Amino acid sequence: MEGQQEEINVATGQAQQDARRINVITNPSNDTLKGNPPFIFEGDRNKTRMFLLQWDLWVAVNRANDTMKKPFSRIVTILSYMDGTRIDAWKEEQLQKLKEEMDDGTLETDETLWDNFLERFKNAFVNQNRRSEAYQELCKLKQGESLDNFFTKFKQLAHKADVPLDDKGTIETLKHAMAKGLTSAIINSPNFDPTTDIPWTFKQWEEQARKSHLKWKAVAEFTQTRQGLFQTFKLSPKQNYGRNNNQGRNNYWKNNKCTTSQGGYHMDVDATITTDINATAGGQQHSKAKKAELMRSNLCFYCEKQGHRAKDCRKKQADHSNFNG
Secondary structure, eight states, X not given: OHHHHHHHHHHHHHHHHHHHHHHXXXXXXXXXXXXXXXXXXXXXXXXXXXXXXHHHHHHHHTTTSHHHHSHHHHHHHHHTTBOXXXXXXXXXXXXXXXXHXXXXXXXXXXXXXXXXXXXXXHHHHSOTTHHHHHHHHHHHOOOOSOHHHHHHHHHHHHHHTTOOTTSHHHHHHHHHHSOHHHHHHHXXXXXXXXXXXXXXXXXXXXXHHHHHHHHHHHHHHHHHHHHHHHHHTTOOHHHHHOOSSHHHHHHHHHHHTOOGGGTOSSXXXXXXXXXXXXXXXXXXXXXXXHHHHHHHTTBOTTTOOBSSOGGGOHHHHHHHHHHHO
């Protein structure tokens, strides 16, 4: 019973000590350090870099404070933010090393104190496999739907792997990581010169990739709009445009005797739409089969005679004049 009570007292005392530490951190007085201090580091190697990042930010905020100016007090301060069974023994060892260095005549302002301490800390608690794992992940990275996410991830992994972005090997990795079509578009762009003595930087590759991607999106949007027009007016792209090559288009026009507005090239969407509207304006509504027959015979959709189109049909113009008059 007495042993259990003793454990409770120890635990209570530790909780009170932690509460006092938290109170000092969250409610600093005018004489204490400013800003948000780092979290308590317990020796977890997965959290080492985040701990050092928070520490560096805190030091930067308090760069004018004497505590951060002197390497000796800087070491003692960072050690006060290390606690736990995985780090207590190492922390005790560092305090002993610091005492020995001071006994040997090293000044409190000597930056070698901090440099040596930081090197020992990284050797003990930085994940040594981090670089290799990040590099392997970088080599496997492939561009997805979001170009922004791709470049953000690429740069993060390159930083973790300690790989320079402008390094030739990094650029080659980028080429293979991007979509094949995007890489080809960059290489074929007018700005790219493979013969230059000064290769493109990572930033240049990224900027050109974004420009090429925007062009592709513009083309995609135009294609969708064009398809929407065909669907709206119930037209067939293949029927109205013929084949993609010149010989195919010539054969299509020759066999079907199409006028420009009845299935030709380029601006035929508007012309075909106009023809359909003119054909129905006077009440001459035809079925698809009837329209196909008129097109094959190169007949006017309005009066069904040869030699002109519906928009030029005199009968239609006369009918409209009589109707409006």
